[in-house]
Amino acid sequence: MSKEEIQTKQKILAAAQRMFFENGYDKTSIHAIIEKVGVAKGTFYHHFSSKEELMEELVKGFAAEIEKGISGVLDEKMGAVEKLNAVARRGGELKKERVAFIRMYSEFMANPDNCRMTRRLMDISREITVPIYEKIINQGIEEGVFDCSGPDFTAEIIFGLGESMQRRIIPLIIKENPGKEDLAAIIKDLNAYERVMERILGAPEKSLKFAEETDIKVFLKK
Amino acid sequence: MSKEEIQTKQKILAAAQRMFFENGYDKTSIHAIIEKVGVAKGTFYHHFSSKEELMEELVKGFAAEIEKGISGVLDEKMGAVEKLNAVARRGGELKKERVAFIRMYSEFMANPDNCRMTRRLMDISREITVPIYEKIINQGIEEGVFDCSGPDFTAEIIFGLGESMQRRIIPLIIKENPGKEDLAAIIKDLNAYERVMERILGAPEKSLKFAEETDIKVFLKK
Numbered sequence: 001m002s003k004e005e006i007q008t009k010q011k012i013l014a015a016a017q018r019m020f021f022e023n024g025y026d027k028t029s030i031h032a033i034i035e036k037v038g039v040a041k042g043t044f045y046h047h048f049s050s051k052e053e054l055m056e057e058l059v060k061g062f063a064a065e066i067e068k069g070i071s072g073v074l075d076e077k078m079g080a081v082e083k084l085n086a087v088a089r090r091g092g093e094l095k096k097e098r099v100a101f102i103r104m105y106s107e108f109m110a111n112p113d114n115c116r117m118t119r120r121l122m123d124i125s126r127e128i129t130v131p132i133y134e135k136i137i138n139q140g141i142e143e144g145v146f147d148c149s150g151p152d153f154t155a156e157i158i159f160g161l162g163e164s165m166q167r168r169i170i171p172l173i174i175k176e177n178p179g180k181e182d183l184a185a186i187i188k189d190l191n192a193y194e195r196v197m198e199r200i201l202g203a204p205e206k207s208l209k210f211a212e213e214t215d216i217k218v219f220l221k222k
Numbered sequence: 223m224s225k226e227e228i229q230t231k232q233k234i235l236a237a238a239q240r241m242f243f244e245n246g247y248d249k250t251s252i253h254a255i256i257e258k259v260g261v262a263k264g265t266f267y268h269h270f271s272s273k274e275e276l277m278e279e280l281v282k283g284f285a286a287e288i289e290k291g292i293s294g295v296l297d298e299k300m301g302a303v304e305k306l307n308a309v310a311r312r313g314g315e316l317k318k319e320r321v322a323f324i325r326m327y328s329e330f331m332a333n334p335d336n337c338r339m340t341r342r343l344m345d346i347s348r349e350i351t352v353p354i355y356e357k358i359i360n361q362g363i364e365e366g367v368f369d370c371s372g373p374d375f376t377a378e379i380i381f382g383l384g385e386s387m388q389r390r391i392i393p394l395i396i397k398e399n400p401g402k403e404d405l406a407a408i409i410k411d412l413n414a415y416e417r418v419m420e421r422i423l424g425a426p427e428k429s430l431k432f433a434e435e436t437d438i439k440v441f442l443k444k
Contacts, residue, residue, distance in 0.1 A: 116334055153410075159386070164379050164382030167382075199424075200422065
């Protein structure tokens with residue numbers, strides 16, 4: 001691809017992402033995208049065979065960003081407990097840098113119209129994070145700090161736990177006027193989440209600590 | 223509604239359900255449904271304002287069936303551990319009575335085209351089962367057989383655990399030629415699932431037992 005072609009592709013991706021978030025995936029047509037970017041139909045189809053393929057590229061782009069952000073932690077010299085905490089905190093930091101994006105994304109996920117894209121995002125996120133958890137779990141078992149069987153199943157469960165947590169938090173992130181009680185509810189759930197994960201992994205009690213109150217606060221609207 | 227009207231509504235629902243399962247929700251038009259049932263467009267709109275509303279009714283129908291099947295267990299005089307096992311087994315029996323349906327449903331859920339309906343089904347299933355788990359967890363805490371905090375959060379986690387389990391099992395249920403190793407994989411996951419749930423609830427080890435090998439076998443194709 002020429003430099004110009006790459007730039008055009010990036011422009012289409014950026015415009016489509018914005019339009020998907022604003023109007024929903026289903027309600028954004030290829031026609032509307034090319035009109036917004038100001039390219040010919042043929043140019044679009046030179047880069048993407050369909051809207052689905054464009055979506056797939058966007059999703060993979062998000063995923064690559066997240067993977068890049070946390071995979072460095074895996075290679076560091078740390079114990080498994082420390083590593084699990086570090087992965088969660090690194091993920092949290094990446095989100096804190098993009099509060100507006102996270103809010104928009106939470107609204108996007110809460111809308112059933114976007115379920116296809118949400119599902120792809122979750123599938124790709126699972127493909128990336130489950131092997132990361134599995135590696136850390138195996139390390140923890142070797143170190144004798146974790147006591148659980150079936151690292152692959154356990155990694156899958158840990159991922160699912162994150163989804164359950166999201167389901168509790170998303171309604172509060174997209175709430176127009178969250179109060180003190182909403183922050184308190186998230187903190188309470190987050191602590192319960194850490195304790196449940198320790199039990200599943202057979203990790204020492206209170207060894208997992210993923211976020212502080214100040215980390216959470218930034219995601220609630222003022 | 224007259225008896226005749228109720229019958230017509232039932233006919234539309236039954237035909238739509240079959241068509242959604244066979245061709246997917248998105249690919250089934252209202253036009254195709256009324257043609258199949260042989261009713262006028264006005265008759266359809268007399269009963270349903272949209273395809274979405276029809277879907278909603280179908281989903282609520284499934285949910286009511288499941289609720290009817292398991293809610294009786296809640297009122298029986300049993301300890302919390304026994305009750306949790308009974309709810310899982312009753313759910314398993316209901317599924318065993320409808321193996322063909324479960325297989326079709328698994329295929330349906332595996333197809334991203336049906337994500338809207340799948341999502342509604344999961345939401346409604348969550349609305350029904352989370353309060354059931356919560357009641358049993360509260361009972362178990364009172365009896366001193368469970369040791370966990372936040373029964374509402376724990377109930378949500380238990381529901382999510384079921385979803386993680388489904389994700390592992392569905393690909394094997396829809397597999398054309400499952401082998402002995404597939405059955406073994408399900409049994410292994412099921413045992414891990416029971417142990418994880420015991421840990422989350424703080425229940426005695428090996429107290430939970432949801433299914434036998436013979437119960438699982440019927441869902442795999444021959």
